[in-house]
Each structure stands twice: as C-alpha cells, then as structure tokens.
Amino acid sequence: MPTGKAAGTRCSGSNLSHSPSIIRRLSVIGPWVLVLPASLALLLLLVLPVAGTLMESFGNPKGIWENYRLFFSSSYNRAVLIRSFWIALQATAVSLVAGFFGAYMIANSRPGLKRVLLIVSVFPLLTGVVVRSFSWMAILGRNGIVNTALIQLGLIDQPLSLLFTQGAVIVGLAYLFTPLMILSLVGVLETIEDDLYLAAESLGASPFGVFRQVTLPLAVPGMIVGSVLVFTGSLATFVTPRLLGGEPQMTLATLLYQKAMISFDWEAANTIAAIMMAVTILCVFLMGWLVRRATSARVAQ
C-alpha cells in the first residue's frame, strides 16, 4: 500500500534526525560506498597510468626536461607538431562551417522533424571510427567513387591521388567530429528567442543582416565549445590520420603510435602523450575562459 510505505519512510526519517543510529552513520558513508567502484576504476585505469606517463616523460637521467628537449630538437618532430595543429585547425574550420548550417537548419525546423534531423546527424557517432575512416578510403581511393565519377564525366584522364593527402585527413576528421559541433550549436541556437529575429527584421535587417548581427554573435559560445571539441578530438585521433593520411601525413597521434609500437621508444612516446595532454587541457581552460567572457555580461540576473 503506497500510503503505508510513505508513512514508514517518514517515520524512519524522523528517527534518523533525532537519534544517532546505524542508519544515520550509513547515510553518511553511503554515498561514498556508492561512488567507490567508479572512483577505484578511475584511479587504477586513468589517474595512475596518466601520472606514470607524465613521470616517465620527466624521467630522463640527464634532467627532467631532457626528453622534451630531445623531442623539440628534431625538425621532423617539430614539423609533425605543426602539421598536427594545422590539420586540427583546418578540420575545425570545415566542421564549424558545415556544422553551423546543419545546426541552424535543425534548430529552426518543426519539433518532429527536428528530432529526426538530430538523430540523423548524430548517427555517425554510433558507428565505429575505423569503419567510417575505411569508408572514406573507398570514396577517395584510386578506384574510389570520386575518381571514377570524375573520369566518367571526362574531367580528368588519370585518377587523382586523393588518399594520403592532408585534404583527405581534414575531410575525414571534419566528417568524424561535425556531429559534436552540431550538437553544441543546436543547443545554443535553440535558446535564441524567435522574437529577437522578428525584432531585427522589423527594424529593417535583411535576412542576411539578421544572421550576421543576431544569430552569429549569439551563437559564439556554442561555436567556441564545438570548436574546442573538434580541435582537441582531431588532435588526439589516431585512426583517421593513420588510414587516410598514412606515412606522409604523420601527426602527433600516429607518431606516438610509431614510437611506442614500432620503435619501442617509450620515453619519446610518453613525452608526445604528455604534450598532447597539455595542449588539450590548455584548450579546455581557454574554452572555459572564452565562453565565460562571451556570456557573463549578457546572462540575465
């Protein structure tokens, strides 16, 4: 009987607040017991290995910065670092543009259609990274869809080498991470009141003027969050640059793999991992600061 149960709960509740009992003590420890498994797993599987990686990267007997000095003294490594940043930046730009229009369309569609479009745009996230990267190999390969189509249209005689280029990596990464951009932007675009668009229009702003002066500035927080997600994701992803970029388009992630699994240079691998981690953390902090700056003033009190 629901009422009896409710009364019982209330009863034990009042006991709980009046007399120190085993239940009361349990209610203090209880939450800690509940988070214990997850905390232990995090400690063992994330915190300790990460700490180990960091310590190892500082563990060169010649001095704690020696591994970093070694890494940065190689012009090849520096080129890989810059290429990684450059690729991640371009992938971010592509997915920002593509994601914005997608998100804008989704945010302004009817509720029913909106849900369908959101699911469709997020659907790629549900398939494996490897599968998705392989599918781009099929599209961009020598006998892939693009080359076949261009040859049949008579636009080219010889197949273009699209694969193992920077463009291929950028397209692959943008495709991989645009759903994250769309999600970040839809969240922000949906909160813009329709009346703001109507007000801008009625004051004489053309549709493009409304977009430039109202939509775009109000979407900035979502653009920052989405960009950081895409940028850090692009920087860290291994499979896409490995499959679509290969040896010529070596990035930090693929270099890390090579150092660890092929040349067994664990110190170098740890150092690269630490650098990637530092960059990611820096980006997240930068994002937090920028978003706060962009929104703090205009949040209603």
Place this chain on the structure above:
Amino acid sequence: MADHAVTLDNVVAHYGRTQVLHGLNLSVGEGELVSLLGASGCGKTTTLRLLAGFIQPTSGAITVAGRDITDLPPHKRDAGIVFQNYALFPHLTVADNVGFGLKQRRVPVAEREARVKAMLARVGLADYADRLPAALSGGQRQRVALARALVIDPPLLMFDEPLSNLDAKLRIDMRVEIRELQRANRRTAIYVTHDQEEAFSISDRVAIMHAGRIVQLDTPEVLYTRPVNAFVARFVGFDNLLPMTVIARDGDAVTVETVGGTLLTLSLGMTGPLPDRFLVGARPEGLEIVSAGPETIPGKTHTRSYLGRAYQYKVDTALGVLTANAPLAHDHGQDSAVGLRLNFEHCCILPYEEN
C-alpha cells in the same frame, strides 16, 4: 478622415488549415491609437503579425500610409514594434539596441549617435547607454524597447501586450508614458492587449475582437455605455443579461415580462422602435437590492463579498444567479428574500440572443 494611416481590407488569415481571421476590416486614422482587445485566440496578435509582415494573409489587402504593403517582407515595412518580452538584443548595449534600426537604414554614425542619445534622454535612460539589457530592470527594458521602436520614425507603431510582464504599479505608469510618447510624436499606433482597463485608458478607439472578427470598434466611452451585443456587454462589465419580452408600450413606458413571469415597467428614455424581445444588460450597481414587491425581480441573496466601496451579492432568481452591488450601509445578510430593481443609469439595451 479621408486618408487613413492604416487599413486592413477584408483580410483573411490561416494558421495551417485553421482560419484565424474571417475578413477583417479596420481603418486607423493618422496619429490615432487603436487597441485590439480580446481573449487569447481571438485573432488580435495575428492581426499585428500580419501588419508586421511576419505572416502573410490568405486574401485581402493591407495599406500603411497609402502604400500597399501586403506583399512586402517585414524588413521593408518600417514598423516599430514593441514586443511582449521586449526582445532586446542581449549582446548589444542599450545604445546599440536603440541604434539597431538606424544602422540598418545606413544612417551616418554621427547622426545615429545623436538620435539615439536624444531618444534615450526622452525615455529617461540617458545614463544607461553603455549597459547591457541584462543589467536593466523590467521597466527600463520596456523603455529601451519603446525607444528602439520610436527612433526609426515609423509610420506605424505596434505594441504586442507590452505591459504584461510588469507589475501592477509600473504597468499604470508605463501606459501613461506610452500614451504621452505616442501623442507627442503623433504616431499612428496599434496596441494589442487582453486587459480591458489598459485598452480603455490608453486608446482613442478600441476594437473588441472575438473568433477572428472585430465585434465592435468604438471609442472607450461608447463601448462602455453602448455595447452592440451581449459579448461586448459582458466584456465591459454588464455582468447581468436579463431577457425581456415586451407586453405593452405606452410612449416612454414599456411593460415587459421577464423569466419567471415578473412584470416590470421600464422607462427606457427612448421612443424609437423596440423589438418584441431584447436583453437588458445590467452592471452590478444597476441592480438595486430592495425589499421584494412590485416592479422588482424576486430573489434570495446567497453569497456576499466585500468590495470596499460596496457589498456585492450573488442573488438567486428565476433568471439565474445575478450579481448586484449594494451600499455598505444596507446589509442584506445572506439567505434573505429581496427584490432587485433596475437602475437604468447602469444598464443597456441589447439585441436578444440565447445564452
């Protein structure tokens, strides 16, 4: 008035398959403030949106200042709109919000700044130019919205329930302020509201809307004293609608029978033709509570509420439950047999209709 500032000519509008306006005709004179008054869903907001160009009519024509704007997009209509939730741009300062319309019109920066400054001074916000809307109170935001709509010198000002988010005291101050600004600038204005008092206090004329049609368009004074039908009568406070059947007429004196067989002799103060059946609309103060007797509607008081200046009684009669006010000095108690006498100062005659 020969040329009207705003006309809607037989405008029909649909939302999807639902028809929301059924051939609306409305003419507003130069510098006039007309309110559209009605409950939600009566079509008043739709009418405003049509004027603003946010929706397109199915048929009919809209002209503003002699120009047919039916097919113009919103940004070419020069409408100054004050929105219910103000719709201020949260990322722009007060000055930039007010200057937004001038910027779209490519008004030179120096002139724009001067006009914004003058307008802000006018609405008492000169010191707030560099604030963001989030740092303003509700009343201040309302003033910014007003300034933003006025500064572009629109041929037509539109208000969409602009005061409904303010508290009662501020609402009264702001409606006086809106009226003064509208008059001083000689702006033609359309004002949408569901608040009868607000509409009557601010408007030159009020259009009472119901189910996509204008039921009556008149000055507040005429609406208040001479509603055209039972719907308007109820809207303006004629709480009691009493059906009457004419038995005999002798010049000014008309003998009528009402539900329950009560015979009353009414002195209507009119000599024109009178239908056989009609309704008398009576405000609560138009029903005097007296002791039961001839020329009164017999009834029994049941609920009494204190209104400050009077007691209000619910009285059970053969015509249903009627509402009557009585001076504080006359305490009729509850459950006592009384008579109700019509005081024609607070009554109106309406065409007969079934409830």
